Amino acid sequence: MELFRCESLSFKYPFEEKEAIKDINLTINKGDKIGLIGRNGAGKSTLFLNFLGLLEKSKGKIFLDNEAIEKKKDLVKLRKKLGLVFQDPDDFFIASTVYEELSFGLINNGIEKDEIDEKINKSLEFFGIEKLKDKCLDELSGGQKKLVSIAALSILKPELLIFDEPTSGVDEKNILSLKDVLEKLENDGTTLLISSHNLDFIWSWADRILVLEKGRLIYDGDRTILTKWDFLKEKNLGYPYIPKFMDILGYGVDLNIRTTEDFESFFRKER
Numbered sequence: 517m518e519l520f521r522c523e524s525l526s527f528k529y530p531f532e533e534k535e536a537i538k539d540i541n542l543t544i545n546k547g548d549k550i551g552l553i554g555r556n557g558a559g560k561s562t563l564f565l566n567f568l569g570l571l572e573k574s575k576g577k578i579f580l581d582n583e584a585i586e587k588k589k590d591l592v593k594l595r596k597k598l599g600l601v602f603q604d605p606d607d608f609f610i611a612s613t614v615y616e617e618l619s620f621g622l623i624n625n626g627i628e629k630d631e632i633d634e635k636i637n638k639s640l641e642f643f644g645i646e647k648l649k650d651k652c653l654d655e656l657s658g659g660q661k662k663l664v665s666i667a668a669l670s671i672l673k674p675e676l677l678i679f680d681e682p683t684s685g686v687d688e689k690n691i692l693s694l695k696d697v698l699e700k701l702e703n704d705g706t707t708l709l710i711s712s713h714n715l716d717f718i719w720s721w722a723d724r725i726l727v728l729e730k731g732r733l734i735y736d737g738d739r740t741i742l743t744k745w746d747f748l749k750e751k752n753l754g755y756p757y758i759p760k761f762m763d764i765l766g767y768g769v770d771l772n773i774r775t776t777e778d779f780e781s782f783f784r785k786e787r
């Protein structure tokens with residue numbers, strides 16, 4: 517079922533000659549797990565900011581639940597259903613403590629104090645960060661800040677949660693815990709759209725792939741694009757290593773082998 521759609525969406529930064537995103541047509545359906553890839557400067561963050569109306573589009577239309585977003589009140593509705601996890605959580609935070617940050621959106625939505633406490637406790641538990649409840653945001657590590665920003669958005673139960681580069685600067689162990697968090701959100705019914713330069717992460721997690729190049733959407737389809745070696749090379753996108761190595765080793769590619777663990781059990785069986 518359709519959740520969000522944009523038609524011919526374009527945006528140009530003031531004083532720039534070229535559009536940073538150009539003629540984007542995209543439909544996001546409930547339950548999608550979309551990975552967005554593209555080189556530095558391809559327009560990924562600009563696209564997300566346009567989706568939320570945080571940058572004002574130069575051209576095109578945005579629809580939520582098949583209704584055009586035109587007036588200010590539509591935008592309020594849109595931002596209730598869409599959440600954006602910024603690449604740098606410090607760009608997102610408005611409060612000084614974890615508790616305040618999580619309560620901010622709830623207070624704005626007119627939720628009562630008792631219910632706010634209950635929701636915050638549940639959310640902190642959901643993400644396994646109960647101990648951070650009364651901490652100052654300044655005291656947190658980068659990974660903890662990321663979790664708090666995800667918690668602060670997901671507590672408002674957005675239907676579509678967009679992550680701008682959640683894997684940047686995140687070590688392997690934290691990528692695994694990010695995957696756990698994503699799985700929880702998915703099980704909670706959240707539709708997810710994630711941009712990343714980490715093709716191994718995208719290969720292992722996404723079901724649908726978008727490729728953005730110089731502001732244009734040049735691919736919208738399944739994960740097979742991540743095994744088109746000539747395309748990936750020409751576009752300088754790198755490779756996901758599991759399918760690449762399987763192909764080099766002569767096993768061909770298998771879309772079901774997503775992780776090192778999958779590959780290991782496949783390899784043991786083959787031997």
Ligand SMILES: Nc1ncnc2c1ncn2[C@@H]1O[C@H](COP(=O)(O)OP(=O)(O)OP(=O)(O)O)[C@@H](O)[C@H]1O
Pocket residue numbers: 529530532536554555556557558559560561562563
């Ligand atoms: N505030 C701004 N003013 C002018 N141009 C900008 C601004 N922000 C971004 N751009 C330009 O818009 C284009 C798209 O940038 P954007 O940050 O959306 O790309 P991105 O795909 O998210 O890149 P990255 O992977 O490096 O985060 C780039 O050419 C960039 O230089």
